[in-house]
Structure formats: structure tokens, C-alpha cells
Amino acid sequence: MDTAAKSFLQRLLDTPGPSGYEQNVQKLWREYVGAFCQDIRADVHNNVVATLRGVENFSLMLAGHADEIGMVILNVDDNGYLYFNKIGGVDPTILPSQRVRVLTKNGRMRGVIGKKPNHLLDEEDRKLPKIHELWIDIGAKDKADALSKVRIGDPVVFGEDFEEMQNGFAVARDFDNRVGCFVVAETLRALSQIKGLKATVFGVSSAQEETGVWGAGPIAYALKPALGIAIDVTHATDYPALSKNRFGNVELGKGPVLTRGVKTSELVYEMLEQTAQQNGIPYQVEVETGRTGTDADVMADRGGGIAVTVVSIPNRYMHTSTEMIHLGDLDNCVKLLVAYIQRLEDKTDLIPR
Ligand SMILES: [Zn+2]
Known part of the structure; x- marks a missing residue:
């Protein structure tokens, strides 16, 4: 190449x-x-x-x-957390604690799919998550703050960019x-x-x-x-x-x-x-x-x-x-x-x- x-x-x-x-x-x-x-x-x-x-x-x-594949913003709650649906074959079990990028009109915005810490989990929390139980945290102050930057219908991607590894292998x-x-x-x-x-x-x-x-x-x-x-x-x-x-x-x-x-x-x-x-x-x-x-x-x-x-x-x-x-x-x-x-x-x- x-x-x-x-x-x-x-x-x-x-x-x-x-x-x-x-x-x-x-x-x-x-x-x-x-x-x-x-x-x-x-x-x-x-x-x-x-x-x-x-x-x-x-x-x-x-x-x-x-x-x-990716996600799309569906709703923003009063505290400014973003709820989303999936685009294509996304496995919700791998999403918690991932960093994501929300693709806004004004560029890419970093977000995190929140996850309760291990210390605070009840037995019922250990079941596999459904997509609507997950949220994206963009560090917004509240709903108005979030909606001043992110629109309903903005797409989201998770996972990181291209990186070469040894022996001709690469990840993305x-x-x-x-x-x-x-x-x-x-x-x-x-x-x-x-x-x-x-x-x-x-x-x-x-x-x-x-x-x-x-x-x-x-x-x-x-x-x-x-x-x-x-x-x-x-x-x-x-x-x-x-x-x-x-x-x-x-x-x-x-x-x-x-x-x-x-x-x-x-x-x-x-x-x-x-x-x-x-x-x-x-x-x-x-x-x-x-x-x-x-x-x-x-x-x-x-x-x-x-x-x-x-x-x-x-x-x-x-x-x-x-x-x-x-x-x-x-x-x-x-x-x-x-x-x-x-x-x-x-x-x-x-x-x-
Ligand atoms: Zn595919």
C-alpha cells in the first residue's frame, strides 16, 4: 500500500x-x-x-x-442526559462505559455512556442492559444546555479510530x-x-x-x-x-x-x-x-x-x-x-x- x-x-x-x-x-x-x-x-x-x-x-x-453502525439521539432528559436508539446491528452489552462521539451540526462532541460502578451494583443490575436503559453523558449542565448543542436525531458513533499494530495488523x-x-x-x-x-x-x-x-x-x-x-x-x-x-x-x-x-x-x-x-x-x-x-x-x-x-x-x-x-x-x-x-x-x- x-x-x-x-x-x-x-x-x-x-x-x-x-x-x-x-x-x-x-x-x-x-x-x-x-x-x-x-x-x-x-x-x-x-x-x-x-x-x-x-x-x-x-x-x-x-x-x-x-x-x-452507530446510534441516534432520541430524547434528552431534564438533567441533560441523552437517550438513544441504535442504527444497525449494535450490541447493547458492549456499550456501557464506552466513549462516544455525537455528530452535531457544529462538529463532534465527546460523550460517555454511563455505567454504575461495580461497588454499587445490586444483583438485578447485573443483567444485560437494554438500549433504552443506557444514556450518554456529554457533561451538560441541564436539558437546555444539552439541547443548545445537540439536536434530536443527531447521530453518534462509538469506538475509536484507525491504529496500526505489529505484523501488518490494524484496528479501527x-x-x-x-x-x-x-x-x-x-x-x-x-x-x-x-x-x-x-x-x-x-x-x-x-x-x-x-x-x-x-x-x-x-x-x-x-x-x-x-x-x-x-x-x-x-x-x-x-x-x-x-x-x-x-x-x-x-x-x-x-x-x-x-x-x-x-x-x-x-x-x-x-x-x-x-x-x-x-x-x-x-x-x-x-x-x-x-x-x-x-x-x-x-x-x-x-x-x-x-x-x-x-x-x-x-x-x-x-x-x-x-x-x-x-x-x-x-x-x-x-x-x-x-x-x-x-x-x-x-x-x-x-x-x-
Ligand atoms: Zn456490518
């Missing part, structure tokens, strides 16, 4: 953007890809599409969702799925250098995935690509407490993860696997049995049916305040997509025969 890419990755990860509030992430993405894509468009749902025109008619959509709260938009952008950047690219590539930084996979569908309908590839994170199973016999074998640092299964195209899988093997790119395989839980699900149903697959980055501790990936998997994912996309042309047949 070169310096420009690393700095872009860091800025993407350090910019909060829960579903429906992705604007700042999208702005960053648009600026970055604007240096090498001519045609960049945004839509009403906050999706952004950057196009690289190929010389033939085959087209594909590469989608990485820009949004992350939001690898799910800033790494997807990162891979899409870097794939576009590499492909923009290639003369005579046959396929047209629609690179999409999609919105609202975490709340029900809503953003990518209308875009796929509008673009009508022959193929849709979702770039997302998947569960790594290489840490204690996860059974490989139950969840499959996915490890950090062992390459991008290809998907085989019911809804994803077997022909695309075969071609991706062959591309990886021919180019000496490490890869892993995971299995889906229907829904993939990614943008691929909504792409598949659009415009009379689009061939889809998912290429994933292995991710430990998904949807917690600290997810972990291996940075080498990002580079290998870009390499694989760049090599694969150069093979796509009008003759590419995606109908199983």
Missing part, C-alpha cells in the same frame, strides 16, 4: 458516518476518486458512483458500502465497511492506468447497508450492469471461541475471501479463483446458503436479475468498538479485482450452461 493509499484509508476510517449520515465519508471518497474517474455522480440516497468507461459493452458494478471501529469503499477506490485507481480496458466499471460507494441493505439496489437498477460485486468484510474465525466446523475457516492475512453458494455466481467464482491462482494471489473461500447479508443481495434482484458475487476482507470482532484486519488482505483484494476485471469483455458469458 503506497503512502497516498494509506493516508486515504486512514481518513476514511477516521471520518464517522453511520447509515443515513454518510455525507462526510462520501465527500472524501468523491474527492479521492475524482483524481482518476471522469464521471462521478451522487443520488438522493447518498450513494456515489464513479465510472471508468471501457471500450466494449460489458459493465460491472463494484460496491463497497460507506456507512457504519469501522473496517465494516470503509475497507469496502477503499478497495473499490483503489481498484478504480489501478484500472484507470490501464489502456484499452474492455469492461465499463461502475465503482460505487453505497449508502444505508447496515440498516437493511437499502442503498445499492436503486443504483443497480439505474446502471443495469451485467455483474455486481459487493466488497465487504466477513467474519474471521481465527480467534478463540469460534468453531471452524460451524462457521468455516477464514483467517486474517491469508488473502481476500471468495464466496461460493446459492445466490452468488459459480461462473464468477471459478474465474476469480483461476485469476488468483494464475497471478499467485492468496485467497480463501467461504460459503453462503442464500442471503449474503451484503449489497450483493439487492443487486441480484434488479433489472431482470444481475449475476453477483461477494469478495470479502477477513475481519475479527465485527460490530464491536474495535474490529481488526490485516492490511495485506486489502492489497491482495485490489490486486485480484484488477486482474479479474481486465479479463471481462463482451464475450464473458455469465449464464450457466
Whole structure:
């Protein structure tokens, strides 16, 4: 990963953007890809599409969702404590005592999700908390003070920003799925250098995935690509407490993860696997049995049916305040997509025969 890419990755990860509030992430993405894509468009749902025109008619959509999970302010009580609901799959049991950032009109405001000290707990306090029993303390004097800074409907993120660890590992709260938009952008950047690219590539930084996979569908309908590839994170199973016999074998640092299964195209899988093997790119395989839980699900149903697959980055501790990936998997994912996309042309047949 070169310096420009690393700095872009860091800025993407350090910019909060829960579903429906992705604007700042999208702005960053648009600026970055604007240096090498001519045609960049945004839509009403906050999706952004950057196009690289190929010389033939085959087209594909590469989608990485820009949004992350988070919370949203629901009520402020008389003492100025903020109550909230969740955006996407937030586990309330990990929230107490976390520092959060409330994304106000005037910038980010630090808050703390309060927690009764261990010394003062009754037996009944030891049960798992429900989301409406938790509160955010922003150090407000009272309700009026809080409401002079925070509005009902302001989004909130928990967890911290990007930090590199040893051996190529890194942590951040939001690898799910800033790494997807990162891979899409870097794939576009590499492909923009290639003369005579046959396929047209629609690179999409999609919105609202975490709340029900809503953003990518209308875009796929509008673009009508022959193929849709979702770039997302998947569960790594290489840490204690996860059974490989139950969840499959996915490890950090062992390459991008290809998907085989019911809804994803077997022909695309075969071609991706062959591309990886021919180019000496490490890869892993995971299995889906229907829904993939990614943008691929909504792409598949659009415009009379689009061939889809998912290429994933292995991710430990998904949807917690600290997810972990291996940075080498990002580079290998870009390499694989760049090599694969150069093979796509009008003759590419995606109908199983
Ligand atoms: Zn997610």
C-alpha cells in the first residue's frame, strides 16, 4: 500500500458516518476518486458512483458500502442526559462505559455512556442492559444546555479510530465497511492506468447497508450492469471461541475471501479463483446458503436479475468498538479485482450452461 493509499484509508476510517449520515465519508471518497474517474455522480440516497468507461459493452458494478453502525439521539432528559436508539446491528452489552462521539451540526462532541460502578451494583443490575436503559453523558449542565448543542436525531458513533499494530495488523471501529469503499477506490485507481480496458466499471460507494441493505439496489437498477460485486468484510474465525466446523475457516492475512453458494455466481467464482491462482494471489473461500447479508443481495434482484458475487476482507470482532484486519488482505483484494476485471469483455458469458 503506497503512502497516498494509506493516508486515504486512514481518513476514511477516521471520518464517522453511520447509515443515513454518510455525507462526510462520501465527500472524501468523491474527492479521492475524482483524481482518476471522469464521471462521478451522487443520488438522493447518498450513494456515489464513479465510472471508468471501457471500450466494449460489458459493465460491472463494484460496491463497497460507506456507512457504519452507530446510534441516534432520541430524547434528552431534564438533567441533560441523552437517550438513544441504535442504527444497525449494535450490541447493547458492549456499550456501557464506552466513549462516544455525537455528530452535531457544529462538529463532534465527546460523550460517555454511563455505567454504575461495580461497588454499587445490586444483583438485578447485573443483567444485560437494554438500549433504552443506557444514556450518554456529554457533561451538560441541564436539558437546555444539552439541547443548545445537540439536536434530536443527531447521530453518534462509538469506538475509536484507525491504529496500526505489529505484523501488518490494524484496528479501527469501522473496517465494516470503509475497507469496502477503499478497495473499490483503489481498484478504480489501478484500472484507470490501464489502456484499452474492455469492461465499463461502475465503482460505487453505497449508502444505508447496515440498516437493511437499502442503498445499492436503486443504483443497480439505474446502471443495469451485467455483474455486481459487493466488497465487504466477513467474519474471521481465527480467534478463540469460534468453531471452524460451524462457521468455516477464514483467517486474517491469508488473502481476500471468495464466496461460493446459492445466490452468488459459480461462473464468477471459478474465474476469480483461476485469476488468483494464475497471478499467485492468496485467497480463501467461504460459503453462503442464500442471503449474503451484503449489497450483493439487492443487486441480484434488479433489472431482470444481475449475476453477483461477494469478495470479502477477513475481519475479527465485527460490530464491536474495535474490529481488526490485516492490511495485506486489502492489497491482495485490489490486486485480484484488477486482474479479474481486465479479463471481462463482451464475450464473458455469465449464464450457466
Ligand atoms: Zn456490518
